[in-house]
Amino acid sequence: MRNLRYTFRYSFILFILTILLISCGKEVDFVPDSSFIKIFNDEYFESAYIPMDIVQAGDSGYFILSAYDTWYTYILRVDENGEFMWDYKLEDTYVNPIKGLYYKDNAFYFFCMDDLSLGTYLMKATDQSKAAEVEKVYADIIYPLHSSAVSDGFLLESYNRESYSTRLTKLGADFSSAWHEEYGVEEDIEESIIGHLTRIGDRLPFFTGQAGNKYFLNGYYNYSMSMLFVNVNDGQQTGVINGFRDKSAISSAQYINGNSFALSRFSFDENIIIPRIDINTSSIGISSDIEGNEHPEMTPNATVYTEILNVNGKEIILYATSTKAGQILLYAYDALNGKLIGTHHLGRINPYEAVDFVTTSDGGLLILGNTFVNGRFSRITLIKMSEKELIEFAY
């Protein structure tokens, strides 16, 4: 009987050891905020959302700025797991939300336009109000096109229909106007601007930013979409990369260091990526002369968003764009030498378009996109890649 007991015990222990030995797997249960894909949906046939920008709200999720039904303004607040918290559709007066979304003192700030006067509003939204209210009015700044944060404030690009000029306004950290400068287009391009804003025409690559002691802006100048370099103190133009009308232009720019930039450009439906190039910001150049890698997989005159990221201690230039196959495409380049490190496609079967991305406080990457659910309804999508996933393709 004792021997039998040993036999039984031996069998059982061996069985358990076998299982433990082989089951030392690495699989884990889902960690909600590490990676996710979310599509913000409603069941309304006529709803169409066009996301514009995203900002991380500290540790408590994200805030998304979007247009809806062509050019009306919509804001969406989501938690750190990408789940819906609240949203708000602004009154029809507030149209044309532009890229440039800021989180400051537990409030979100963005710019939009008055549908009649065409003047610019600075809007403020908070979790308490769950709505957006006018914080400041810039009646003299009409047709706002783009804004960005710089070291000591904000830049706001707009179009002056009376002087046929692109205007750059420097705002202080409190959003008060510091200076403004205008750059002549030499012809009336209001029709193109309206087409861009209402999305009945081509979307144009307006952008602004800072490159050391220069600001840069992409907008209409001298008949064409051009990239201008200006002094930070007064907006005086120092250099330009000329485009050709709106057929050939720089489509995105990211300052790296020194005189180096990461650029992308388009020219008559072709798309070129230039991951690293030295530019004399005090000279005159032509965008179509800048050589780079042609990417026929991108949509014609693709919208491109470029940022410099630190991935696991390495500087990476990341490009986000959209492909003809209806996917979001990320290109990662080494910021030091401009070599391609990896690419990553997102979105299957249904169309997905890249809009923007931000790095998250946990080292991941959050991609804001536009998708057409069921192939037809335009919705906002958020794709969060964990730090591990980001390193896998971009390191």
Next chain:
Amino acid sequence: MKKTLIVGFIALTSILSTNLIAQGKLKRPKQSGSTANATANQWWIGVRGGVNFSSATMQESYSVFSFTQSPTEGYDEKKYNAFTLPGMQFGFSVSYEFLEGLSANVLPSYASYRFSYDNSFRWYNTSNPDINVSTFYTVETRLQYINLPLTFKYQLAKGKFKPYVQAGGYYSFLTDALKKVDTKSIDKASGADSEINETKLSVGINNRTKKANYGLVGGVGFTYNLGNARVGLEVNYHYGFQNLDNGEFKYSDNQLVTGTYDIPDDYSLNNLELSMQVIIPLKFITSKDYVPL
């Protein structure tokens, strides 16, 4: 494959070692000659196979959609179909009857399990809800495992017909995993008033499924003496403890996630297995009562 070989090797070593201890190094219990002790210390081996039906128990549900307005009731809800799709299993049985009527059993088997759930989404015109489009997804999951159950069986009666109950635990190793999605839609907005078949999609989900499962098993059955062998039928219920979804890849983009909007839930698997078996004694039989030499 490597893991399967390791499992096989260790299991075989386990059985042989146990056999050696039972029959060689350890002293064999004396034969009393009575029927009560006649079947004790007997080894049985056999083959078994049959069908199974599975049910997934959802632990936490996930969706790719985050609704800004609550969806219509019944939509964006996975509805699991329990015990509807047949799978199959076949394997071996190795039993050691260490007391009369009481035996320890290792029942290694290969098994395929299938279960499904339905999900649907709807969009409609707010001013005229008759203008709408609904999409229906039927998602079938197929999982294949090498199972290693260890059970203890108690025989309830003597004679040719021997009913029994058994209980134990099991550990399973995933060998393959697949999802099949059938998409149908009713597109009243485009003029359809009946269901239209759309895509059929098959996607491997090996890396999205945990490599192992474990749980409890219990069941009833009977054997019937047929010459030196016994034939039998048994029903076992496998109650899985493990969440089978590999969380690391829950939202990793593929055709299922961004194409058919299918995010796997955290779930465990339960199976009802019906198996036939034929077993023979390892020791030479001299009497109709299987008295070992």
